[in-house]
Amino acid sequence: MIVYNYYAVFAIVNAGFADIVMDAARSAGARGGTVIQARGTISKEAEKLYNVLLHPEKEIVLILVKSEVKEQVLHAIYREVGFDSSGQGITFALPVADVVGIVETNKLV
Numbered sequence: 236m237i238v239y240n241y242y243a244v245f246a247i248v249n250a251g252f253a254d255i256v257m258d259a260a261r262s263a264g265a266r267g268g269t270v271i272q273a274r275g276t277i278s279k280e281a282e283k284l285y286n287v288l289l290h291p292e293k294e295i296v297l298i299l300v301k302s303e304v305k306e307q308v309l310h311a312i313y314r315e316v317g318f319d320s321s322g323q324g325i326t327f328a329l330p331v332a333d334v335v336g337i338v339e340t341n342k343l344v
Contacts, residue, residue: 239330242305243297248316248324250292255315255322257296263311264304271295
């Protein structure tokens with residue numbers, strides 16, 4: 236079994252909610268992140284079926300976290316900007332095999 240030391244957490248939210256994502260992530264142990272501007276798409280049928288109004292302007296917040304805090308970060312973000320909130324966010328994590336350039340306690344990882 237492969238053990239991953241880091242995970243990439245992705246939060247896709249409506250535009251204007253990236254700061255809330257980062258505040259929640261930091262409160263759970265994350266240190267920083269990167270915001271990417273994006274556009275969302277959904278069919279009109281899906282909008283009606285799920286009773287959602289799509290805000291096409293999105294922000295993707297990418298946060299690299301240690302495996303020990305991944306679950307806490309995911310849940311903290313979802314509590315603040317989950318799908319049922321104004322941020323209409325989804326959050327997921329992917330394992331990261333190799334990391335270079337992160338400074339931890341005065342040493343490079």
